[in-house]
Amino acid sequence: MKIIVCIKQVPDAKDVRLDPETNTLAREGVQSIMNPYDQHAVEEAVSLKEQLGGEVTVLSMGPPQAEEVLKQAISCGADNAVLISDRAFAGADTWATSYTLAKAVQKIGKFDLILCGKQAIDGDTAQVGPGLAIQLEIPFVTCIQKIREANDTELVMERMMDDGYDVIAANYPVLLTVVKDINQPRVPSLKGKMKAKKVQIQVLSAEDVGADSTKIGLAGSPTQVVDVFPPPPRGERSLLTGTIDEQVEQLVKKLAAYI
Amino acid sequence: MLIVDNELCIGCGACEENCAFAAIEVVDGIAVVGDACTLCGACVDCCEVDALTIEGAEKSVQMDLASWNGVWVYCEFRAGTLATVALELLGIGRKLADARGVKLSAVLIGSGTDNSAEKLIAHGADIVYRADDEALTYFTDETYGAVLTKLIQEHKPEIVLAGATAIGRSFIPGVANTLGAGLTADCTQLGIRETDGALLQTRPAFGGNIMATIECPNSRPQMSTVRPNVMKELEFDASRSGDIIDVTLDPAMLKSRVRVLESVIAEQDDVNIQESDILVGGGRGLDNEKGFELIRELATSLKGSVSASRAVVDAGWIGYPHQVGQTGKTVAPKLYIACGISGAIQHVAGMQSSETIVAINRDKNAPIFDVADFGIVGDLFEVLPKLIKQIEEQR
Ligand SMILES: Cc1cc2nc3c(=O)[nH]c(=O)nc-3n(C[C@H](O)[C@H](O)[C@H](O)COP(=O)(O)OP(=O)(O)OC[C@H]3O[C@@H](n4cnc5c(N)ncnc54)[C@H](O)[C@@H]3O)c2cc1C
Ligand SMILES: Nc1ncnc2c1ncn2[C@@H]1O[C@H](COP(=O)(O)O)[C@@H](O)[C@H]1O
Numbered sequence: 001m002k003i004i005v006c007i008k009q010v011p012d013a014k015d016v017r018l019d020p021e022t023n024t025l026a027r028e029g030v031q032s033i034m035n036p037y038d039q040h041a042v043e044e045a046v047s048l049k050e051q052l053g054g055e056v057t058v059l060s061m062g063p064p065q066a067e068e069v070l071k072q073a074i075s076c077g078a079d080n081a082v083l084i085s086d087r088a089f090a091g092a093d094t095w096a097t098s099y100t101l102a103k104a105v106q107k108i109g110k111f112d113l114i115l116c117g118k119q120a121i122d123g124d125t126a127q128v129g130p131g132l133a134i135q136l137e138i139p140f141v142t143c144i145q146k147i148r149e150a151n152d153t154e155l156v157m158e159r160m161m162d163d164g165y166d167v168i169a170a171n172y173p174v175l176l177t178v179v180k181d182i183n184q185p186r187v188p189s190l191k192g193k194m195k196a197k198k199v200q201i202q203v204l205s206a207e208d209v210g211a212d213s214t215k216i217g218l219a220g221s222p223t224q225v226v227d228v229f230p231p232p233p234r235g236e237r238s239l240l241t242g243t244i245d246e247q248v249e250q251l252v253k254k255l256a257a258y259i
Numbered sequence: 260m261l262i263v264d265n266e267l268c269i270g271c272g273a274c275e276e277n278c279a280f281a282a283i284e285v286v287d288g289i290a291v292v293g294d295a296c297t298l299c300g301a302c303v304d305c306c307e308v309d310a311l312t313i314e315g316a317e318k319s320v321q322m323d324l325a326s327w328n329g330v331w332v333y334c335e336f337r338a339g340t341l342a343t344v345a346l347e348l349l350g351i352g353r354k355l356a357d358a359r360g361v362k363l364s365a366v367l368i369g370s371g372t373d374n375s376a377e378k379l380i381a382h383g384a385d386i387v388y389r390a391d392d393e394a395l396t397y398f399t400d401e402t403y404g405a406v407l408t409k410l411i412q413e414h415k416p417e418i419v420l421a422g423a424t425a426i427g428r429s430f431i432p433g434v435a436n437t438l439g440a441g442l443t444a445d446c447t448q449l450g451i452r453e454t455d456g457a458l459l460q461t462r463p464a465f466g467g468n469i470m471a472t473i474e475c476p477n478s479r480p481q482m483s484t485v486r487p488n489v490m491k492e493l494e495f496d497a498s499r500s501g502d503i504i505d506v507t508l509d510p511a512m513l514k515s516r517v518r519v520l521e522s523v524i525a526e527q528d529d530v531n532i533q534e535s536d537i538l539v540g541g542g543r544g545l546d547n548e549k550g551f552e553l554i555r556e557l558a559t560s561l562k563g564s565v566s567a568s569r570a571v572v573d574a575g576w577i578g579y580p581h582q583v584g585q586t587g588k589t590v591a592p593k594l595y596i597a598c599g600i601s602g603a604i605q606h607v608a609g610m611q612s613s614e615t616i617v618a619i620n621r622d623k624n625a626p627i628f629d630v631a632d633f634g635i636v637g638d639l640f641e642v643l644p645k646l647i648k649q650i651e652e653q654r
Contacts, residue, residue, distance in 0.1 A: 090261070091298030094442070095442075098436055121586065127435070130429065142400075142429040161522075162580075166398070179579070218260075218313070225472070229470050238632065238634065239636060240634065245645065
């Protein structure tokens, strides 16, 4: 079983805050982390490998420092790591990212299964997984909450829906995106950490994967950000006053429309 | 690529200050662009000496944008019912279509859609494209995607909207990618720019810490998924008229490489928290699973649904579909009552656009009070029973 997991390095959103005085983003001490959903994708890949045998390759598109998350994945049981990195990727939207990752996957070669996180917490788009599958002309299933059965030819799994879940069967090759319900990521083992220290990360440029320069970065992106601004402030916060009974009474009055 | 003109740059640092991504830095009196640059252009706008430019996207093929015409809404239909977000999207779709002077069309895909098409017309659609077939009973990305892709290729609408639901956020990205179209996820605001008719799509990013406006300057259709509960539906008006067109489905479109074996609808009817007008959210302050009963009771008395912070989902008191926040669902109900929730940024990211927010917490410094319209500092085991009792008395 050859599995590829796409992982992204993202800023830890809890550190990204607006400076209330200047209304710009306060960015001191913003940590970079592995996208939380992608940790679950790595875990699922490693446990499928343990069950069925095979190899797990982790793939990331990003700046050179994205090596950190690839190493983290190695320490959690992945076997190989590929970083696709090029200044020409700047401004890539989900279309260009899907295209670029597809080129990298084709360069890596044969695979049975691709796992992605449901979404990346910086943009929250959830578009790259499906986009990558379309580029590779393979089927995809999003929001997998459980893999019930897996063997060498077929997967049976549960995909989360708004009103419950669907049970789905698929053959390889297929791309899945996972939600965090699917598993509990393991902590890196000592052996894994040693391996991560020594691992040779393969770094590829746009040229190395044969990407068409009009399809990557800003040029390859049908969407463009034209404005960023702080969210409109909420009204004044207001604590009710008086005894608890009085406060509850005031609240019930304020909420009359909903009762 | 963001280019700095070293001759013009005076090293004032305005760009550095305005960069949301910490991607530009003044070194030795000259702005230097780093790897984190997303080419958002905020720095270009604030540069007083015009030292910054973004190298234009060189498109190999220029698209004839004017040949794309009309506003479309994908109207989600599952297990015999139309999603409420479908009607909300017809509301905003109508506005956009009128602003552009074009028709509003609805796409209805499923089986046993009965009088849903008529309903869509009564809610604002001029045309309904109906694909009703037994093979479309269950949602699959490939079948629904094939139908919508074919319709878009045939009719070339300039704008396509869909709900940011589990279904919409799954197959719409596939459709957009097949078409090479731009897709903006999870929009909370949509507008038309008068000068050129471009769709301006606004959405929260970085867990709601910043808002971004996005457009698709060179390609059509312009596609967006839109959050449930933010747009307003039009009144049902039976006197509205429109055309219903049954779509010819060729067998290849009805084939999916993945198979749905079963569709399990959760027995609690309140599981779809994104569709609820009233949410009562419980956090770790409830102490244990039993404490959570109080939340259910309050939700029942308000005819609302139950949501939760990640801490209690992790503790197993309630299932993940109820989780609100950055790694859970984003909700925007009319009323959100947070009980025993501290208001961590990741939680607030998922509920801050609620219309009215009430917080009950015994710690007066809890950050949840910063987003609350009404706050009660107190022990929820005292407050909630009293609140429930008074609500019951009001009815
Ligand atoms: C990458 C990442 C993603 C995350 N995503 C999410 C997400 O999607 N959603 C989410 O919710 N969290 C998320 N979190 C977790 C988040 O940071 C918080 O840990 C979590 O929201 C805390 O939940 P809580 O408010 O229920 O618990 P706590 O923070 O423990 O707060 C409990 C509150 O209850 C109050 N309280 C206690 N007893 C009483 C009482 N008797 N009466 C009244 N008040 C009482 C306390 O004063 C306290 O304020 C994420 C974290 C990370 C790192
Ligand atoms: N730059 C990237 N490199 C590798 N994987 C990515 C990248 N961007 C997105 N992904 C994958 O696609 C998923 C969805 O991302 P998004 O569409 O950006 O929300 C993530 O969870 C990753 O698995």
